[in-house]
Amino acid sequence: MVTRRPHPALRPGIHSYRGFRLAFDRPRLRLEVPAGSVSVVIGFAEPLRIVGGRGASPEGVTCASLVSGLHTRPSFGGHDGRAHGIEVVMDPWTAFRILRAPMHELADTVVDLTDLLDGSLPYLTEALAETPGWGARFTLLDSFFVTRLRTGPAAAAGVPAAWQQLAAQLGRARPASVAAQVGWSERALERRFQEQVGLSPKSVARVLRFRRSLRLLEAGRRASAIVEICGYYDQAHFNREFKEMTTRSPSRFLAEREHGARLQAQLDRAEGQITSVVLTT
Structure with missing residues (x-):
């Protein structure tokens, strides 16, 4: 490669x-x-x-x-x-x-x-x-x-800016607040994300939160800490979201990553x- x-x-x-x-x-x-x-x-x-x-x-x-x-x-x-x-x-x-x-x-x-x-x-x-x-x-x-x-x-200049706002707030951001920060209505934000991103702002926030949790998990952080840092409701919410995006539990995912890690x-x-x-x- x-x-x-x-x-x-x-x-x-x-x-x-x-x-x-x-x-x-x-x-x-x-x-x-x-x-x-x-x-x-x-x-x-x-x-x-x-x-x-x-x-x-x-x-x-x-x-x-x-x-x-x-x-x-x-x-x-x-x-x-x-x-x-x-x-x-x-x-x-x-x-x-x-x-x-x-x-x-x-x-x-x-x-x-x-x-x-x-x-x-x-x-x-x-x-x-x-x-x-x-x-x-x-x-x-x-x-x-x-x-x-x-x-x-x-591409609309506000799309990357809105994405960064969603990433910074890890799923806690309200679409209306993000839209206001880039000078759009909530409906305009939704429409431009569907066209130029593919997912709604809410779905993007889910993915970005999952990405952050994955980095923390591999770094060895405990599930309770990940829940707090990433804004999941509780550990059951974190486990459910993780399985929906990987088909695996966090522990199984880590075990499979460790097999042939290089x-x-x-x-x-x-x-x-x-x-x-x-x-x-």
């Missing part, structure tokens, strides 16, 4: 590029948990299979290149042991500009990237696959994304952030 930050013109909206070429001796299955970001995977070879999400069939979605929008629930992704491509992690309002699609259509689901890039995906994939070296590939992606941002729709961290979407668990098969 090779990681690089995108060109400064693309930051902070695009967080990272990660080139990967995996060759395991057996199929792999990952539990993906809500990450608070949008993931775009451009695959060069074998398809990936994702199960779970809004409106998903029991068979899931199978495609080489995909987009995973903001999630409030877990999903499962797998491959036959081999995978080759690039993953791009970005803020949802940046994905709105690049993909030119209402983000609520991508929320809690995974879709084939072919359906979103105006017919340009085959050319982009071929160019990336044929370009020698990850550095040159990332530079090609820089150019592609700069063009998409320059010619795509504008590989677990390498396969997370973003450095220093827990986004998945590699499951034993």
Whole structure:
């Protein structure tokens, strides 16, 4: 795996590029948990299979290149042991500009990237696959994304500001208060979040609170402290929310993360952030 930050013109909206070429001796299955970001995977070879999400069939979605929008629930992704491509992690309002699609259509689901890039995906994939070296590939992606941002729709400046307010208050913020701080009505805030984020402000707050609790849990904080810091009603509320977003209890999730901890961290979407668990098969 090779990681690089995108060109400064693309930051902070695009967080990272990660080139990967995996060759395991057996199929792999990952539990993906809500990450608070949008993931775009451009695959060069074998398809990936994702199960779970809004409106998903029991068979899931199978495609080489995909987009995973903001999630409030877990999903499962797998491959036959081999995978080759690039993953791009970005803020949802940046994905709105690049993909030119209402983000609520991508929320809690995974879709084939072919359906979103105006017919340009085959050319982009071929160019990336044929370009020698990850550095040159990332530079090609820089150019592609700069063009998409320059010619795509504008994002409302208040959306990132409202997101930061929700993150700072960890689920305690009232949507009306957040809307007032960015100069909008509560209805306008809801409408712009549905379009440019994909989730309501209340759902975003749930995900951000879960992300904070996950960091505290891995750092060894007791459940009672997590409840107080993150603003859960009580421990039962915390356990229920955690299971809804992971299908696991906190203790089971930690135990599975500790199995092959180095590989677990390498396969997370973003450095220093827990986004998945590699499951034993």
